[in-house]
Amino acid sequence: MPPTPARGRSAPPVPKELARALGDQGVDPSAVLDLSDESEASAARLCTITPGELPTEERLTTLRQLAGDHVSTDGHLFIHLAGRRPDTELARWRNGLWPNFHVGTRYIFEPTGDITKTLLHGPARLEGPPAKPGSIRVGELLCARTCDHVRSPELTALKFDTNAAAWNGNPSKADYLHHRWMRKFVARFTPKRGHKRVLDFGCGAGWVGIEASLHQGAEQLRFFDPSPEMVRISTENAKAAGVLDAAGATGFGEEPPYPNAEDEAFDLVLSSGVLSFARDREAWYDGLARTVRPGGTLVFGDLNPSSIGMRKRRHKKPMLPIRELAAVPRDEARAAMEARGFRCEESCGYQLTDPVPQLLHLDATRLNGALAHPLSWCNRLASGIDRAAGGPLKPLFDSWVMRFVRES
Numbered sequence: 001m002p003p004t005p006a007r008g009r010s011a012p013p014v015p016k017e018l019a020r021a022l023g024d025q026g027v028d029p030s031a032v033l034d035l036s037d038e039s040e041a042s043a044a045r046l047c048t049i050t051p052g053e054l055p056t057e058e059r060l061t062t063l064r065q066l067a068g069d070h071v072s073t074d075g076h077l078f079i080h081l082a083g084r085r086p087d088t089e090l091a092r093w094r095n096g097l098w099p100n101f102h103v104g105t106r107y108i109f110e111p112t113g114d115i116t117k118t119l120l121h122g123p124a125r126l127e128g129p130p131a132k133p134g135s136i137r138v139g140e141l142l143c144a145r146t147c148d149h150v151r152s153p154e155l156t157a158l159k160f161d162t163n164a165a166a167w168n169g170n171p172s173k174a175d176y177l178h179h180r181w182m183r184k185f186v187a188r189f190t191p192k193r194g195h196k197r198v199l200d201f202g203c204g205a206g207w208v209g210i211e212a213s214l215h216q217g218a219e220q221l222r223f224f225d226p227s228p229e230m231v232r233i234s235t236e237n238a239k240a241a242g243v244l245d246a247a248g249a250t251g252f253g254e255e256p257p258y259p260n261a262e263d264e265a266f267d268l269v270l271s272s273g274v275l276s277f278a279r280d281r282e283a284w285y286d287g288l289a290r291t292v293r294p295g296g297t298l299v300f301g302d303l304n305p306s307s308i309g310m311r312k313r314r315h316k317k318p319m320l321p322i323r324e325l326a327a328v329p330r331d332e333a334r335a336a337m338e339a340r341g342f343r344c345e346e347s348c349g350y351q352l353t354d355p356v357p358q359l360l361h362l363d364a365t366r367l368n369g370a371l372a373h374p375l376s377w378c379n380r381l382a383s384g385i386d387r388a389a390g391g392p393l394k395p396l397f398d399s400w401v402m403r404f405v406r407e408s
């Protein structure tokens, strides 16, 4: 049964009042049930947060439990918050839904009658018939999906297919210097050991594997990614970079398509920025481990959830990419690989945290690259110092990288 209609403007909204936003999510308002409705898990549920109600630990725990019980795996969870709320409060509601649900869209119901739709890349007015000022209730609608759904194989491949060109980087843009430096830093995190066979595990546009192959003078480069478009771009990039024996496949780290049945595991495996997208982390670590031959080298990097900047963003921003919320601390990733027979040789942070990412953005969008080289020097110097000191400056870096040897 849909929730009963609202009787006054202070009562919670009924789905019909939210129809434009629900329709934008592809949901029929008449199919939306109240979150506490005691029926089987269903495809769309609405929870209403009344004015003044705060995201206390107790409230968030109940909300998460109810949502876990009542929203189907591919279903929608809508949280309506009456009135205007500070971003820090919205971030607390969002954090409270984690790790079961991820908020991907936010709608703001304005006093003017407009609805603003906010996605990660920013706000835009929701198209639709104009409403009269004061005709809609001021409030927010947070739209969440289960994390399993957001990280499903189909959506992952689609997401990266759609954004593949951006991940490749654009040499005419001011941030290209930083884009390529990050990849080179990870690719060269292993000294030259004459590794012959290299695998890029979750290759994106392929730059980490390509740089590593060139550095090692490798004979063979293999790479894989869930996104066919990423594999196509990597193949083109490897060819243009002069890597002769380069080939790729589509696949996921949880069941890597390499090594082939007739091949041995690889001398050098690199995985950069991939772990935080894994739906099944333990299976992903297992998949990573079996691609490295005994005695082989693994270079493994990802986001640092405990950097100053990442912590601030989780506290302040209502919308964040799922990978930031799912980011794994360096020590946890290290323990996972050690439990699989790997010995850590070296680790450090890279990519300076606040305010350097903001300055890079400002430089790329307003300053036409005037700060690109000074910011790059800061990054190089800081990660060089951290590396030389054995990686103690964890909070200062948004990413970490580690190098392992497979012992057993």
Ligand SMILES: C[S@@+](CC[C@H](N)C(=O)[O-])C[C@H]1O[C@@H](n2cnc3c(N)ncnc32)[C@H](O)[C@@H]1O
Pocket (backbone or CB within 6 Å): 156, 160, 167, 183, 201, 202, 203, 204, 205, 206, 207, 208, 224, 225, 226, 227, 230, 251, 252, 253, 254, 271, 272, 273, 274, 277, 278, 279, 284
């Ligand atoms: C942030 S990009 C990093 C790409 C590349 N490694 C780099 O450093 O430029 C993350 C990549 O991981 C891929 N990916 C997402 N989930 C994955 C999974 N479960 N296994 C392997 N790759 C995955 C995505 O398709 C995407 O290309």
